[in-house]
Amino acid sequence: MAKFSSEAYDLSQWEERVQTSLPERGPGEEEREESREKVVELPKKKLHKNKRPRRNPLKMAAATLCFGVILATVTTMIYNQVQLTELTEEINTAAQSLQEAESLEIQLNMEAAQEMNGTQVEEYATNELGMSKIQSGQVTYVGSSQEDQGDVLQEATQGSWMDQLWAWLQSLFA
Secondary structure, eight states, X not given: OOSSXXXXXXXXXXXXXXXXXXXXXXXXXXXXXXXXXXXXXXXXXXXXXXXXXXXXXXXXXHHHHHHHHHHHHHHHHHHHHHHHHHHHHHHHHHHHHHHHHHHHHHHHHHHHHHHSOHHHHHHHHHHTSOOOOOOGGGOOOOOOOTTOOOOOOSOOOOOOHHHHHHHHHHHHHO
């Protein structure tokens, strides 16, 4: 067997043949004969095997549905990422404004503390409002001993109507 052979490719079918013993034909018959020689006929079983498969509408609908679901999923994911990015940006803006507000609060508290220290408040209360420091005669101490008790003089009412109903039901079964 030769290393390189052309057995798989039988090109002799398409070669032009010289006709020596055939009767003379017209120009149209000659072309038909040549085209018949070049046509390869397959048996019916092979024709059925090579037939283009018919597309199943159910499979096409299922494929379209799957494609639609995938497309919707991808679109939803992109939309969610955009929303997430926007919300993150809003959170960052709010956090920055909160930090600025806290800084302003600290600054204003420090300014207020500088304007009103303890001695200034005491002077204002004494001079403007007429207040004075507490004296020992103004203080009254109240003592209590553990021996003191309270006595109940009157019993409380029997309870709410729910308690009375419950007591009546208990008395029926007792």
